[in-house]
Amino acid sequence: MLKSKTVTKSLECKVRITAITDTMQVLSGKWKIHILGTLLQGGKMRFMDLLREIDGIAAKMLSKELQDLEMNQLVTRTVVDTKPITVEYEVTEYGKTMEPIIDEIANWGVFYRNRLHGKTD
């Protein structure tokens, strides 16, 4: 019988797999990273700002994704008592810990495009 490789059976690997699954779940869906990225750059933003800013998103999706992000304490929702009521969304300190991930993902994407055309390798 051939000896087969076993790399994911240690506790360490299982922890890593769970960690990856957790993060991907928190960032699941088409829009969460973009909402987070936009809020990280824009600071406090209102619902309508986000709706106009994030190209292609529908109100239903924005609303649902913001609820998810709020539930995971990555953003805060604050109702402001203006003329027509407005709601401000902002990334929490905890939410800001996502920045390294988003940056790495953005960096890789740039690298990917360059490779497709540049072909330096």
Place this chain on the structure above:
Amino acid sequence: MLKSKTVTKSLECKVRITAITDTMQVLSGKWKIHILGTLLQGGKMRFMDLLREIDGIAAKMLSKELQDLEMNQLVTRTVVDTKPITVEYEVTEYGKTMEPIIDEIANWGVFYRNRLHGKTD
């Protein structure tokens, strides 16, 4: 009229948004990160090794995801002329550039679990 925030309309931001979308597309689906993570740790691995190693994945999914990864040149597929034919999969040098992303995602996931229970903040 209220002045609304515009943060994603610059060329720089559009490039970033495209970059994020590209990366997420390359890593799309439930399994790609795990396959990549397993191969990064295990080096050369056969189809059946991966099938046994990656908990819960079905042959259909593994096959399809490996094809996607191969198309994007993140892994190589090599047929080995053994008794029953075997196929070896390996992460390319290019594929290894995904490591920082995977590491950040894994790190955040560990941080997330610690926060859920530890509550140091």
Place this chain on the structure above:
DNA sequence: TGCATTACTTACCAATTGGAAACTAGTTTC
């Protein structure tokens, strides 16, 4: 001869995701 192993593929099905459009509801402006 028949069963096992390798690496898949195919067929079918269920659940989730996400998009369009319309609707709600309170307030303000013309």
Place this chain on the structure above:
DNA sequence: GAAACTAGTTTCCAATTGGTAAGTAATGCA
């Protein structure tokens, strides 16, 4: 009084995702 702006919610539908199970084809072993 009508239209517009705020922040959503609701309904309905289509596409994608992913899972189970079975089938295929080549080879080796008892």
